[in-house]
Amino acid sequence: MKPSERMKIPRHEMPEQDATERSGNFQEVNQGFEEQFACREAERCLQCKDAKCIPGCPVGVDIPAFVSAVSENDLSKAADILLADNVLPGVTGRVCPQETQCEEVCVRAKKGEPVGVGHLERFVADWAREHRKDLFEPPPATGKKVAVVGSGPAGLTCAGELAKRGHAVTVFEALHRPGGVLVYGIPEFRLPNIVVDAEVETLQRRGVEIVCDVIIGQTYTIPELLEEEGFDSIFIANGAGLPIFMNIPGESLKGVYSANEFLTRVNLMGAYRATEVDTPVIRPTRAVVVGGGNTAMDAVRTSRRLGADPATLVYRRSRAEMPARNEEIKHAEEEGVELKLLNTPIEILGDDDGWVRAVRCQRMELGEPDDSGRRRPVPIEGSEFEIPCEIFVVAIGTKANPLLTQTTPGLEVNKWGNIIIDDTGMTSIPGVFAGGDIVRGGATVILAMGDGKVASRSIHKYLMNGQA
Amino acid sequence: MFKIVSAEWLAPKVRRIVAEAPRVAAHHQPGHFIILRVRDEGERIPLTIADSDAEKGTITLVVQVVGATTELLCELEPGQAIQNIAGPMGKPTEIEDFGEAVLVGGGVGTAVIYPQAEALKKAGNKVFAVIGGRSKEYVIFEEELQAYCEEVFPCTDDGSHGYNGFVTGKLGEMLEDKSRKIGAVLMAGPVPMMRAVAEVTRPYNVPTIASLNPIMVDGTGMCGGCRVTVGGEMKFACVDGPEFDAHKVDFKELTDRLATYKEQEIFAWERLQKGHQCKLDQQEAACRASS
Numbered sequence: 102m103k104p105s106e107r108m109k110i111p112r113h114e115m116p117e118q119d120a121t122e123r124s125g126n127f128q129e130v131n132q133g134f135e136e137q138f139a140c141r142e143a144e145r146c147l148q149c150k151d152a153k154c155i156p157g158c159p160v161g162v163d164i165p166a167f168v169s170a171v172s173e174n175d176l177s178k179a180a181d182i183l184l185a186d187n188v189l190p191g192v193t194g195r196v197c198p199q200e201t202q203c204e205e206v207c208v209r210a211k212k213g214e215p216v217g218v219g220h221l222e223r224f225v226a227d228w229a230r231e232h233r234k235d236l237f238e239p240p241p242a243t244g245k246k247v248a249v250v251g252s253g254p255a256g257l258t259c260a261g262e263l264a265k266r267g268h269a270v271t272v273f274e275a276l277h278r279p280g281g282v283l284v285y286g287i288p289e290f291r292l293p294n295i296v297v298d299a300e301v302e303t304l305q306r307r308g309v310e311i312v313c314d315v316i317i318g319q320t321y322t323i324p325e326l327l328e329e330e331g332f333d334s335i336f337i338a339n340g341a342g343l344p345i346f347m348n349i350p351g352e353s354l355k356g357v358y359s360a361n362e363f364l365t366r367v368n369l370m371g372a373y374r375a376t377e378v379d380t381p382v383i384r385p386t387r388a389v390v391v392g393g394g395n396t397a398m399d400a401v402r403t404s405r406r407l408g409a410d411p412a413t414l415v416y417r418r419s420r421a422e423m424p425a426r427n428e429e430i431k432h433a434e435e436e437g438v439e440l441k442l443l444n445t446p447i448e449i450l451g452d453d454d455g456w457v458r459a460v461r462c463q464r465m466e467l468g469e470p471d472d473s474g475r476r477r478p479v480p481i482e483g484s485e486f487e488i489p490c491e492i493f494v495v496a497i498g499t500k501a502n503p504l505l506t507q508t509t510p511g512l513e514v515n516k517w518g519n520i521i522i523d524d525t526g527m528t529s530i531p532g533v534f535a536g537g538d539i540v541r542g543g544a545t546v547i548l549a550m551g552d553g554k555v556a557s558r559s560i561h562k563y564l565m566n567g568q569a
Numbered sequence: 570m571f572k573i574v575s576a577e578w579l580a581p582k583v584r585r586i587v588a589e590a591p592r593v594a595a596h597h598q599p600g601h602f603i604i605l606r607v608r609d610e611g612e613r614i615p616l617t618i619a620d621s622d623a624e625k626g627t628i629t630l631v632v633q634v635v636g637a638t639t640e641l642l643c644e645l646e647p648g649q650a651i652q653n654i655a656g657p658m659g660k661p662t663e664i665e666d667f668g669e670a671v672l673v674g675g676g677v678g679t680a681v682i683y684p685q686a687e688a689l690k691k692a693g694n695k696v697f698a699v700i701g702g703r704s705k706e707y708v709i710f711e712e713e714l715q716a717y718c719e720e721v722f723p724c725t726d727d728g729s730h731g732y733n734g735f736v737t738g739k740l741g742e743m744l745e746d747k748s749r750k751i752g753a754v755l756m757a758g759p760v761p762m763m764r765a766v767a768e769v770t771r772p773y774n775v776p777t778i779a780s781l782n783p784i785m786v787d788g789t790g791m792c793g794g795c796r797v798t799v800g801g802e803m804k805f806a807c808v809d810g811p812e813f814d815a816h817k818v819d820f821k822e823l824t825d826r827l828a829t830y831k832e833q834e835i836f837a838w839e840r841l842q843k844g845h846q847c848k849l850d851q852q853e854a855a856c857r858a859s860s
Contacts, residue, residue: 275789277606277613277653285791314655316789320592344793346803353798353822355829362792370612370786376840379638380612380786381833455825502790504808 104147112214113142120435124405127289127373130432131195131223136174139224143172145209146216153206154218159551160193160258162186164203164218171221180229183222188261188304189254189550191230191296192283194223197547198426230299237307240267245564248273248332250317250505253281254546255338255537257304258553259560264307266561271332272309275316278369281340283546285369286361288399290406291429294368318504323512323533334532334560337520338553341538342502346495347391351449356383356457360392360400360496367403385409385491389460391446392416392496393423398430400494401438412438413488417445417465417478443467443478447485449493459487498543505539517542525569526556534560534569570650571605574627576643579709580702582634583677584643585619590654591626593618599664599684600780600812603628603656604788607641611652614638615785615807617757618657619680619710628654631680631709637837658788659811662778666693667752671743672718673736673766674700675758679710681780682757686717694752695719699739701762705730737765744773751775756815757782760827764820771816779815781806783823784830798822 116132117123123130134142146168154164163182170179183190199205199219207215245268249256252274260270278284280297305311317323317339326332344359346352363382366372370380388404390397393416405412414433416423419442423430434440441462448461464484467476501518513521513529519542520535522528528535536552538544559569574587593603602617620629634640645651662685670689672682679700689696696717701724702708708723708730715721723731724739732739736758743749754770756763757780770777783795783806790808797806800817804810 275655276787277655285787314653315592316655316658319656319658319789320596340791343790343805343808346793346796348803352803353796353819353826355826359793362786362794365786365792371610375833378610378612379837381830381837383829455828502808504789 102144107145107147108209110141110145112145112217113138113220115217115220117432120432120437123290124436127406129293130290133227134220134224139171139221140174142217143168143221146172147208149208153208154203157203157206159202159547160187160554162203162222167225168216168218168221171225176225176228177233179225180233183225184229184303187222187550188258189300190222190226191300192254192292193547193550194219194221194226195292195296196287197222198545200427202547226296226300230296235303235306239308240265242269243267243564245269245333246271246331247560247564248326248330248335250335250337251275251281251339251537252279252301252311253338253340253537253549254283255549255553255556256281256336257301258550259336259338259536259557260309260553261304261307262554262557263560264304264309266557268561268564270309272311273315273317273321274311274313275339276369277313279311279313285365286396286399288364288368288403289373290402291399316504318506318508323505323509323530327532333564335534336553336556336560337505337528337533337535337539338537338549339502339505339539341499341543342504343500344495345498345500347446347497349446349448351451351457352495354449354451354457355455356385356490356492357449358492358494360390360396360494361499363400363492363494364396364403367407373407382407383492387490388412388492388494389446389488389490390414390494390496392498393418393425394496394498395425395429397496398425398433400496402433402436404492404494405433405436405438409492410437413441413490414438415441415444415446415460415462415488417443418475419443419467422475441488445478445480446493450487457491457493459489460493461485461487499538501539501542525559525562526552527559527563527569532563570652571654572650573645573647574625575647576645579631580707582643583707583709584632584634586630586632586642586645587627588630588651588654589626590628590656593654593656594621594623594626594628597621597623597628597657597684598661599688600659600662601657602659602788602811603630603654604658604785605642605651605655606653607638607645608652611641612638613653613786613788615658615782615788615811617681617780617811619683621684629680631677633677636834637841640838640841655788658807660809662688662755662812664688664692665753667776668694669749669751670694670696671740671751671754672696672698672714673740673754673756673758673762674698674710675736675756675762676702676707677709678756678758678762678780679708679714682755683710683713685755686714689755690717697743698722699724699736699743701725701736701758702730703727735765736762737769740766741769744770744775753778755812756780760820760824763815763818764824767815767818767820777815778812779818781811781813781818781823783826
């Protein structure tokens with residue numbers, strides 16, 4: 102096909118579940134491509150020689166190659182190419198912010214719409230999940246043992262890459278189910294847990310051992326893993342950890358949740374299936390969520406699905422400053438979520454029985470830019486008002502979990518408690534590496550995966566040559 | 570899966586369960602707790618470890634039936650298994666030589682103070698235990714505690730065993746007794762008891778530590794559901810506790826937050842009872858069909 106013909110093909114939109122319908126269920130919003138649309142979308146790729154999309158991807162997927170295989174309808178080949186660089190394609194195809202990564206630098210984005218790389222990735226991953234149950238030929242064993250702390254995106258990526266190189270990898274997970282934030286945090290309507298389960302199973306078929314119910318820092322310490330349990334190297338990817346509250350009056354009232362708690366109850370514990378599971382969650386008729394990131398969007402859209410009407414998102418800056426993906430904001434609005442921008446909660450009001458009854462907010466205006474380069478929100482005196490609600494969810498970020506770092510002598514952390522690493526991903530303890538949110542202090546799935554990949558290469562070098 | 574080695578009723582609706590959990594047993598210290606899930610679809614609940622045997626790889630839990638999850642747990646027999654046990658969690662008890670240490674246990678809380686008794690004794694303390702129950706049959710761990718205590722004082726609300734009255738009454742008498750030099754009080758039990766004990770020791774300025782039991786989900790600091798106010802500051806019981814200075818704990822708030830899911834808990838309980846009735850009906854029908 103000539104480039105001019107490719108240029109004529111318009112981008113295919115992702116089919117979505119009807120907004121009114123989906124605001125009452127937890128099924129996926131995005132429905133995935135039909136095969137013929139996927140091939141057609143793949144034909145839009147110009148197969149650039151110096152493809153900008155590859156370095157645009159934190160795990161360096163050979164995007165033109167897998168897209169080309171899709172356009173040739175050779176999905177098995179496409180899956181091989183994709184899986185060679187990305188052990189969680191079903192996850193990243195759904196939750197990656199492609200618009201600021203591979204798709205942003207796509208040459209076709211210069212004049213029109215970029216190739217739908219994320220949608221194609223998801224298509225190939227879903228096909229592979231249905232059609233491929235590969236039995237991997239185990240690579241020659243190196244005899245080296247690596248412990249991975251945490252089974253979130255960073256840990257799973259690192260584990261998969263190390264297993265491919267013949268190292269014996271054990272992943273320790275604190276919760277009862279592997280996946281970390283992918284299963285406790287990101288809701289079913291964006292990323293079904295069965296997608297995560299399937300990609301975890303693929304890793305297990307590659308030889309990765311996953312042990313749940315083990316909290317490193319409590320069940321074992323890092324020194325114990327090295328000295329007593331016989332691990333030659335460790336990758337720490339235990340996530341962001343502790344939720345930050347607002348430090349305003351009323352945060353102990355019944356009905357106040359951290360986003361982590363609210364989402365964990367609903368996603369990991371399945372509380373939305375009230376008649377089938379034992380974990381409860383409050384089903385609000387009105388909900389207020391504070392925050393402007395993807396977690397805040399997840400929380401407010403979850404509250405909407407539990408029955409909140411209105412489900413209101415309060416954010417202290419304007420839409421332009423919201424860290425959430427545009428797609429998430431758009432989906433939320435379509436589902437009837439109300440955005441109250443340039444507002445901040447200053448007090449949570451309770452009734453006589455200790456339940457949340459309303460949130461008192463104050464209006465803000467944007468002043469001079471602050472350290473982050475975004476215009477600083479400034480309160481407007483006398484602008485206070487109340488929003489009635491039964492639940493109030495705080496989604497303003499997390500801080501580092503001290504459980505592991507406190508019990509690891511010699512492990513250097515910064516003033517926020519995040520682990521300090523060098524260019525190779527190694528911490529201040531030789532042979533101990535780290536990545537993901539415990540290093541970055543709150544980022545995206547794909548950046549965590551990139552860290553896992555970088556660390557896996559360094560760990561391999563360290564194990565084989567004694568230095569990273 | 571974590572196999573149950575033994576299970577027996579200690580008191581009405583109170584069961585002692587010994588389960589295989591070698592990793593937990595190897596690292597258990599007094600004050601630690603675990604989070605378990607009885608079954609798939611089950612909720613995660615925290616329980617303090619009452620005892621452990623690192624060699625056998627077992628831990629002991631003492632469970633009171635208070636709702637659906639604890640009922641399901643107490644229905645398990647030896648040979649059956651608990652779906653998940655994660656731990657040990659929380660900070661261990663800060664064990665020092667206080668001279669004389671008094672442990673106060675109410676109901677199943679008595680199981681929590683048991684490992685503390687052993688550790689305090691080993692640290693050189695003269696250990697006393699004041700343990701309460703509604704009546705004689707509800708007093709647990711009396712004999713076990715005697716191994717590490719100078720004296721064990723059972724207290725019953727109805728006077729059927731030991732001191733006639735609440736643990737606070739007995740503790741008050743001990744604090745008044747000038748011949749005693751009580752250096753610390755450590756306690757575990759129902760919130761109203763802990764709140765009352767804190768008020769009893771406050772005028773004497775005796776350091777008083779309470780093991781708190783708020784609602785938890787993950788137990789690793791991730792959810793913040795277990796937040797309690799201690800000395801005006803927000804603390805997470807799972808990682809900052811579960812033991813805190815009882816004189817600084819906002820017990821009213823703790824009581825209030827523990828009631829968050831009352832309605833759902835009743836619903837879950839009724840659903841479980843209905844399920845049980847169904848099973849009984851089916852068994853009966855099967856019996857009739859086969860006879």
